[in-house]
Amino acid sequence: MNKTTKSKAVLETVEPIGKRVLIRKDEDKKKTKSGIHLPDKIEIPTLTGRVVSISTEVESDSNYPIEQYDRVLFNPKEAIPVDFEGDNRLYVVPIENIVAVFRKA
Secondary structure, three states: OOOOOOOOOOOOOOOOOOOEEEEEEOOOEOEOOOOOEOOOOOOEOOOEEEEEEEOHHHHOOOOOOOOOOOEEEEOHHHOEEOOOOOOOOEEEEEHHHEEEEEOOO
16 A cells, blocks of 8 residues: 555544533433432533633633643533534533633642
8 A cells, every 4th residue: 555545543532613612511410419310311411611712812811811731610601513423412512601610628
């Protein structure tokens, strides 16, 4: 085989642009806080996730103290799902829709 037909695994990445971050949404909860398991069709929607990637515009702006791997609470109203993985848990979220960052004291 020559170099043009030889297949190589290409790692695809998603980089948000503008004032946006890429978030991996946490799994929806399958049981309540009191320990009651919910049927498969019923889940408690989760509005939290981990920051996977930050746009350069957000990264360079000191008004947004968000870092990669931070756990955040976000408003999913304007979140854009990324059809990148089979489970579709990646979302591009405008920075204004991140309402809280979880920090350890």
